[in-house]
């Protein structure tokens with residue numbers, strides 16, 4: 139008998155916890171046919187509401203339900219990592235508590251796994267119900283990542299993904315503190331089948347991602363999976379040297395021919411501020427990478443548990 143571990147990161151999802159359980163169980167007939175058992179791991183990411191008691195109640199009722207509760211909010215990435223670490227299944231799937239990852243897709247996902255794929259991932263082809271500004275920036279992010287990163291990062295990819303134990307173990311090998319799972323999946327490789335579906339709006343509660351949080355997360359993605367921004371500094375440096383060289387020749391020649399009436403300090407001020415701006419910008423980029431390195435060398439744990447059932 140094989141085991142499927144379902145990882146559900148939850149942050150203030152008291153309404154969705156029981157609802158998810160019900161909806162998931164409705165879609166498990168095919169698992170029985172395939173002789174696969176399942177366990178549901180709710181990873182409570184330091185919720186302040188009744189998420190933990192709700193999971194406890196489910197655990198009383200059904201011992202296939204497990205809880206890992208964090209000591210505070212560590213973020214969804216940490217929750218997913220904890221889930222992968224605690225999972226025991228031969229297959230592992232990560233699903234959002236808000237049912238934005240439709241459980242009915244699982245059956246199809248398993249079909250591809252049987253065909254020999256190591257993982258089946260999903261991406262949404264529409265972003266219906268999302269603020270337009272957010273969709274716009276998300277598109278820009280993925281387009282940019284395609285150019286500056288060697289690792290493939292799919293536009294609209296969700297964290298909803300079914301994997302074999304082998305792939306889960308590969309992901310667990312990557313113990314970095316600054317986690318960007320969408321890139322990690324690409325990095326570890328393996329055969330991945332992509333399924334597409336229309337965006338589903340969350341059933342209850344509100345999204346936990348503010349625009350600001352998403353922006354910081356995208357920076358995480360860039361610094362974690364590309365070093366191209368670092369070369370921007372060198373490229374700009376070379377360009378400005380060239381420009382300065384041309385200007386020097388121009389000014390020397392002009393002075394030799396027309397003499398040197400002192401003028402032009404406004405242009406000087408403009409040039410100085412431009413170049414110091416560029417320098418600060420480049421230093422900022424380097425600072426970003428340095429900060430990540432700093433956090434990384436501290437080797438802090440990715441999450442801390444308070445309770446486990």
Ligand code: UDP
Nearest residue numbers: 147148149183213214217234235345346347
């Ligand atoms: N989540 C989490 N920790 C966080 C933020 C979110 O575990 O700090 C969980 C959340 O409970 C949900 C999933 O991650 O199950 C996706 O979050 P959400 O639905 O808010 O994001 P969206 O679907 O809007 O991208």
Ligand code: MG
Nearest residue numbers: 234236238340
């Ligand atoms: Mg959601």
